Amino acid sequence: MRLHRKGRTALVLALVAVVGMAFRVSWNALRDIAGAVGADETAAMLYPFVVDGLMALALIATLVLADRDRTFALRVLGAYTVASLVLNYVHGLVPELHGRTVDWGRLADWDPANWALVLLATSLPVGSIYFGSDLVAKVLHHRPAPIPAVSANAEESTEITVKRSTADLPVSTPAPITPNGAVLPRPVAVGFLKSTVPVKPYPSIAPAPVAPIGRRPVAAESTRPRRATGRVPAVAKSSRSKRTPDQLLAEARTTTADWPDAKVTGEGIRRALHTSPANARTLRDTLLAERAATAAGAA
Secondary structure (H helix, E strand, O other): OOOOHHHHHHHHHHHHHHHHHHHHHHHHHHHHHHHHHHOOOOHHHHHHHHHHHHHHHHHHHHHOOOOOHHHHHHHHHHHHHHHHHHHHHHHHHOHHHHHOOOOOOEEEEEEEEHHHHHHHHHHHHHHHHHHHOOOOOOOOOOOOOOOOOOOOHHHHHHHHHHHHHHOOOOOOOOOOOOOOOEEEOOOOOOOOOOOOHHHHOOOOOOOOOOOOOOOOOOOOOOOOOOOOOOOOHHHHHHHHOOOOOHHHHHHHHHHHOOOHHHHHHHHHHHHHHHOHHHHHHHHHHHHHHHHHHHHHHHO
């Protein structure tokens, strides 16, 4: 269950109180370490904010960021937590740091350990500038993914719709209707319901009277002969359409008597005699055959 708003507020306030007390406990150790590595009074007073303050900033960033940015914030938080732990541990091991009687730049008797501790103490402020700026930039440019708001009523209506759409409902088909209008009981699946209540038939409803469709009057067909809509060509009125093949052949001989052989073609005969293309080709072949026979006899 989600915490109530007052409960969450109390939890956050408790966390702030714990962090504040822990910061106060770590204050002396970090201040003395800063003084041991050469910081003045003002810088030593501000040094705890450099370490523990960035830890608080990284903690807030982990609550806001997501994915890779959140992992980066967790790493910064873990690194500065370890650094603060190491410096507090060194402050507890070296009593001279409490009275600030230790020599500058001397945090351990063993030189390699002393060099590492001095490097750690002096690099934390520079790291705070870099990592703090990066975390603030990531938080400012972070855009959380929108979460669709689904109310309780919507969830309930969705659940009801899903249940109603299953095949376990007793009625899955509409009730049949008889020809007289009575509705028969719906079929019920065997095994799904223990008992069913018979459905009373509805009273028959007389069909509404339908007006007959009257026949539309149709205009009577005229008995008068239709007049020609245009001028009839003289060719159509000519009696040549009823000529026999012999008459066509005789007329063709007369018409083409003075034609040279090159002019005796089907198209020329068709235009001169006003006949069909088939008749014109037949006449052409006949005339050319007669001319060839006449020329052979004369030779």
